[in-house]
Amino acid sequence: MKIIDFLLNTLVANDVNRIFGNPGTTEIPLVAACEKRTDIKYIVGLSEIAAVPMADGYARATRSLGVVNLHVAPGLGNGMGALYTAGVVGVPLLVLVGGQDRRFLHTDPILWGPVEQMASSVCKEVYTLHTEYDAAAIIRRALRAAITLPYSPVTLICPPDLMECEVESVPRRVEVPRLAGLAQVDVERYADLLTEARNPAFIAAEDIYWNDASIALEKIASILCAPVYVAPYTGVLPISSASPWYAGYLPPSFSQIAERLSNHDMLLFLGGRGLRTTLYSEARLTSRTAWLGNNASAIPSGDEYKLSCVVDLRLALNQIESQLEVESSKTTAPLIRPEFDIPPSEESVVHPTRAVHILLRHFQDALWVDESGLSTSDVRQWMQLRAGEYLINGSGGIGWGLPAAVGVALGQPGRTVIAICGDGSSLYASEAMWTAENRGTAMLIIVLSNRRYATLNAAAEKLISNSLSSFTIEPPVLDFSGLAKLYGWAHACTANELDLEGFLSNIGPKPTRNTLLEIILDPAVKPVTAFRHF
Ligand SMILES: Cc1ncc(C[n+]2csc(CCOP(=O)(O)OP(=O)(O)O)c2C)c(N)n1
């Protein structure tokens, strides 16, 4: 069979049925081969900046491999910001990059470039297909790397002329090495650390989600009466935010984190890369710390943990939990999360906090993708969403939210998918709306229109004590009805609460068509918990 068919058959044998991408001449063998089949679809994004987050959102929402195809050097370059994000969050992505025809590589053909170097800066591994002799083995190796923990994008460079060559191998499922639990001696060490502590807490990150360990985490938290904080910028909610043990997302400000955690004498980090924060702070953690997770190289230098082991978190937490049943006698009350009052309703305007509150109440069973800028802290304060059902970019790289939500909607067609975005971040890759309409999703994008980069103003106020006129993104007034029309979406605009409630009662629990809701906000009014950002 041709190498291109071997590649697709191998993907299908490993449960892949979609390839997201923005194709070019070098992808014609791939696109043509997909068009001949019914078991795998090529889903076009109108740019790589849209296609990569779509594949990422799809992978996160289905907890499975996302595959994305990029066109040689400029296509890969366009996708790199989003590949960086997928690497930070640890998303399983296989990136098929078009190579150039090997017969004229020495002539520096158009679009060719240092593709391997480019990819290696944002991928954990990069493979290139060179000959028909090793192509099958390399395809299998790249796929295996992509679905082996710790996840991160893996690139496979595919020269189009080689894809037409014949190969004899049989496509089959790849065997994926698994992470194991703890040795008994370490089970006892972790259990001792936790039981000896007066007031221990967990800091949970993405590994909990990828290891399907939310239930195990809730159980151990309940035995210890210990709160579970979500590490700042965690890209997938690792524990239900309705759980009594959920202590909230840690803010991105290190000084606020240190203050929030100061009562705990022991912190067990579960996955992630320590604490991803924004502005420099002199604050330090004072508690003893330990770590368990998937990725040894994610342990940040400077933090010396009392204990650290690379494990499958579900297995390890269950092991420690059975040890605790013997040893623990804790009765500490769970930490109560700080509460804030919702501002009173006003007739002519909608307060950003009230808008978020109303939307969360209405879409409480939805899958949420949040890139709402200064409102994200409010969303986290009041959301009651299940583990895995609240996604953020996780890297700080905005422009991910809208296209990622399209990938989520494609991966979970039966669910209500809500993307809540700032007016700034909604415009980095809004062409993903075309893919959504082209593929028949029925999702809701909410744009919080404050005509500002309000988050940057909040940072500027902290750093230089004033906001900056460069962060005002009008005039012209951004016409989101025009954007919706461009991509065939329905559009609604609300400037007060009555209109918002009216819109929600019309749309019901799940939109029947793709809809963009614009909420006009007064830029002078800040979300109640906005102080948490810096
Ligand atoms: C890829 C990328 N480019 C630029 C930034 C810097 N940045 C951080 S927040 C922000 C503005 C976000 O504005 P908006 O989405 O309207 O939300 P708001 O701050 O107004 O609530 C920008 C440009 C970034 N984080 N990532």
Ligand SMILES: [Mg+2]
């Ligand atoms: Mg804004």
